[in-house]
Amino acid sequence: MISQNTVTKLYNDILGFPDHGKVASYIPELANVNPDKFGVFLKPVYSEGFGVGDFEEKFSVQSIAKVFLLALAFRKKGEDLWERLGYEPSGTSFNSIVQLEYEKGIPRNPLINAGSIVMCDILIDILENPKEDFLQFVRKLAIEDDIQYNETIVTSESKTGYTNNAIVNLLKAFGNIHNDIGEVLDFYYHICSIEMTCRQLAGTFQLFANNGIVPHTQERILDISKNKRINAIMQTCGFYDEAGEFAFKVGLPGKSGVGGGIIAILPHQYTVAVWSPKLNSKGNSYKGMRFLEHLTSETVSSIF
Numbered sequence: 001m002i003s004q005n006t007v008t009k010l011y012n013d014i015l016g017f018p019d020h021g022k023v024a025s026y027i028p029e030l031a032n033v034n035p036d037k038f039g040v041f042l043k044p045v046y047s048e049g050f051g052v053g054d055f056e057e058k059f060s061v062q063s064i065a066k067v068f069l070l071a072l073a074f075r076k077k078g079e080d081l082w083e084r085l086g087y088e089p090s091g092t093s094f095n096s097i098v099q100l101e102y103e104k105g106i107p108r109n110p111l112i113n114a115g116s117i118v119m120c121d122i123l124i125d126i127l128e129n130p131k132e133d134f135l136q137f138v139r140k141l142a143i144e145d146d147i148q149y150n151e152t153i154v155t156s157e158s159k160t161g162y163t164n165n166a167i168v169n170l171l172k173a174f175g176n177i178h179n180d181i182g183e184v185l186d187f188y189y190h191i192c193s194i195e196m197t198c199r200q201l202a203g204t205f206q207l208f209a210n211n212g213i214v215p216h217t218q219e220r221i222l223d224i225s226k227n228k229r230i231n232a233i234m235q236t237c238g239f240y241d242e243a244g245e246f247a248f249k250v251g252l253p254g255k256s257g258v259g260g261g262i263i264a265i266l267p268h269q270y271t272v273a274v275w276s277p278k279l280n281s282k283g284n285s286y287k288g289m290r291f292l293e294h295l296t297s298e299t300v301s302s303i304f
């Protein structure tokens, strides 16, 4: 079992490394964060876990929330989900449009923006109150009610979301968006604006390390096959055009967000959340990637 001392030592090592990353500024509100924040929380399955640094501070989870979207959409639609999107790595950035045109409006996978926007459209058709129902779903996974959307971030992203506008319009032109594009983007921006601490994030992802069951309530959210598939998608697509690098260096299924968060999962063992806002050129937390690389190497705890 990984000890708190080991995690603290690794945290302090990485804290001293030069950070070559840059805080995301294409969503203006995200640039207001203190760039030196750094928090870690590791939660073994069925145990309380421990944190170091800024692990109790909330941050914008951004694309990490796409995994909750996938869990809810896959749970509701089953295999039919794959009629509207694929599950292959894209090898392109999170907001790339190029593939979408030559693949006729079918996004490569659920974790790039195009795939998540299609899942939002699917859920608008199924859920009675999409924003409220999604938030309740996340709170159920977290076993905490203190999880909210940040409307300031939603407004900030809506005002500058030119690329996502292009994506949703192209999807609509190919017939892969059924609802009003404004409504779909509004739902998507809300999902991305959720704020959590590293401790909450590590807790919310526990079911993926536990065969689809939330450990502390014993509620089954996903069957074993769906849970396996979601972990596989995180492994192959969770870091966009850096998914290979993350598998190579860290060796765990995981997901990043432009708020600087990363979640990683060692099935049947633990979840670990890291937050450091400065991003590398692929939009993934610079220090977060390094911390996880050192963690899995030094504790010999990757899936490979």
Ligand code: GLN
Binding pocket: 061, 062, 063, 064, 094, 095, 113, 157, 164, 189, 192, 256, 257, 258, 259, 283
């Ligand atoms: N809301 C962000 C966007 O759509 C999410 C991107 C990310 O976290 N990689 O651009």
